[in-house]
Amino acid sequence: MSFAHTPSGRTVRAAAQSDDERRVRVDLAAAYRLVAMNGWDDLIYTHISASVPGEPGHFLINPFGLAFDEVCASNLVKIDVDGNIVGESAHPVNATGFALHAAIHAARTDAFSVMHLHNTSGIAVATQRDGLLPASQHALRFYGQLAYHDYEGLAFSRAEGTRLVDALGDKPAMLLRNHGTLTVGRTVAEAYVLMATLIKACEIQIQAQAGHTPLALPHADIAARTAEQLRDGGAIEGEFEWPALLRKLDRIDRSYSD
Secondary structure (H helix, E strand, O other): OOEOOOOOOOOOOOOOHHHHHHHHHHHHHHHHHHHHOOOEOOOEEOEEEEEEOOOOOOOEEOOOOOOOHHOOOOOOOEOOOOOOEEEEOOOOOHHHHHHHHHHHHHHHHOOOEEEEOOOOHHHHHHHOOOOOOOOHHHOOOOOOOOOEEEOOOOOOOOHHHHHHHHHHHOOOOOEEEOOOEEEEOOOOOHHHHHHHHHHHHHHHHHHHHOOOOOOOOOHHHHHHHHHHHHHHHHHOOOOOHHHHHOOOOOOOHHHHHH
16 A cells, blocks of 8 residues: 655745754664664554754654665655655655644644554554553553554544544553554654653563463552652653664664764
8 A cells, every 4th residue: 555645736945954953863763773673663654753953844754665774864854744845855755644743743842753653562552452551660651641542544634633632632652542652752762762661561561461360560559659750750761771772773784874
């Protein structure tokens, strides 16, 4: 199936690339490579988007048709909130897929980066009636902070976007029923680290459930206190982890920054 979108009849002029945009491009490309390295990608589908600093309403997204391990800083595509390509690009974009991201970027001032994946463990937990259980320390990061959106099919309408945004509220993460995982970050690093934590929590739950014995869950007061501790007063997550992840990528393949 194809959701490629190359706008015609409209040219949106791009501003000269700033140093801040260059840094975001490198971070976003790194996030794509890390997702691929961890096996969280789904062929050419799903997206990680990031706002362009100093350009309200402009975003960066992956070229549609490239695998995540082919994404680099220079081939990321700049688009507007409607999915129109800004400036020149040799690649189309998946405007249908970006619609989900656009709704969140437009509704949340803190939504600098939005990550949506179809990772297996996340979908598996999203299909469970009770969703993510407070069964691990990783899961407790999202205790009281995880939203859910019921499956409505492939077509993402403006009305569904409103419902999804309402369900998300001010939470940092969401399970899309029968569909996948989503995180919102004030930086690309935060969106990635939140996603890594959510996926780990889902993996732990699936493996624990495979033992076919009742799970030991902490009391609600302990869960709430631990969640508050893990949120660390609202500190931006990923500030310490991200440089280490970039160094890891640099040792493996530095082409993400090209």
